[in-house]
Amino acid sequence: MRRPEPKSCIFEHIYFALPNSVVFGRSVYESRRAFGEILAMEAPVECDVVIAVPDSGVVAAIGYAAKAGVPFQQGLIRSHYVGRTFIEPSQKIRDFGVKLKLSPVRAVLEGKRVVVVDDSIVRGTTSSKIVRLLKEAGASEVHMRIASPPIIGSCYYGVDTPSAEELISYKMKVEEVRQFIGSDSLAFLPLGSLQNMLGADSPNFCYACFSGQYPIMPGSKVKRVGDFVDDGVTGDVDGGWVQTAAPVKA
Numbered sequence: 001m002r003r004p005e006p007k008s009c010i011f012e013h014i015y016f017a018l019p020n021s022v023v024f025g026r027s028v029y030e031s032r033r034a035f036g037e038i039l040a041m042e043a044p045v046e047c048d049v050v051i052a053v054p055d056s057g058v059v060a061a062i063g064y065a066a067k068a069g070v071p072f073q074q075g076l077i078r079s080h081y082v083g084r085t086f087i088e089p090s091q092k093i094r095d096f097g098v099k100l101k102l103s104p105v106r107a108v109l110e111g112k113r114v115v116v117v118d119d120s121i122v123r124g125t126t127s128s129k130i131v132r133l134l135k136e137a138g139a140s141e142v143h144m145r146i147a148s149p150p151i152i153g154s155c156y157y158g159v160d161t162p163s164a165e166e167l168i169s170y171k172m173k174v175e176e177v178r179q180f181i182g183s184d185s186l187a188f189l190p191l192g193s194l195q196n197m198l199g200a201d202s203p204n205f206c207y208a209c210f211s212g213q214y215p216i217m218p219g220s221k222v223k224r225v226g227d228f229v230d231d232g233v234t235g236d237v238d239g240g241w242v243q244t245a246a247p248v249k250a
């Protein structure tokens with residue numbers, strides 16, 4: 001049997017790792033900045049200010065603003081006093097796509113055409129709240145730019161993404177997602193552009209949640225990260241979430 005080649009999770013560069021990290025031999029900061037620059041070139045829009053969904057959207061927003069020649073401002077503040085004050089890496093994986101409470105800065109947003117950069121859209125509910133928040137704070141237009149391709153598949157390798165049926169981009173086309181979240185425009189980082197940017201390293205990464213092309217097909221059932229409960233008697237996972245991988249095609 002041919003031994004499968006290990007792949008690196010591209011989500012480390014999109015979301016999980018801190019920007020000061022070097023992961024799989026690449027600077028996370030440089031990756032995120034490049035994602036923002038690509039979005040500015042491939043999905044430009046007339047705007048007055050570029051803001052980020054903190055914290056993981058910040059570096060991509062800086063890249064977008066620099067390339068677009070538009071000021072980057074702090075238009076959303078992550079509250080440090082509501083909810084958890086610190087998310088451990090394991091918790092961050094569990095809470096994939098869940099953001100801490102955000103507060104808008106009216107002085108930055110009022111009467112402005114705003115580009116808001118986020119790392120990804122998972123279920124779409126957070127994005128729709130953010131768009132509403134920005135409009136209520138006076139933004140005249142809200143243009144959402146996402147520094148990753150649409151997530152269309154669940155992860156079978158340890159990142160606890162929701163099932164495909166819960167992922168908004170599995171269910172809807174980009175224009176339908178835009179209507180759902182209520183933004184004036186919406187653009188994702190194209191997968192091909194992401195792979196071009198990674199250059200010779202590109203084949204070393206896993207993109208399965210964007211492409212549906214899984215490097216290793218899961219068995220009929222996979223267990224939830226953090227569950228780790230297989231009593232070895234029934235050959236099944238106890239007390240946890242299991243998922244049939246039937247819809248996934250190689």
Ligand code: SF4
Nearest residue numbers: 009010155206208209
């Ligand atoms: S499916 Fe997505 S989250 Fe899972 S390892 Fe691959 S790139 Fe990472």
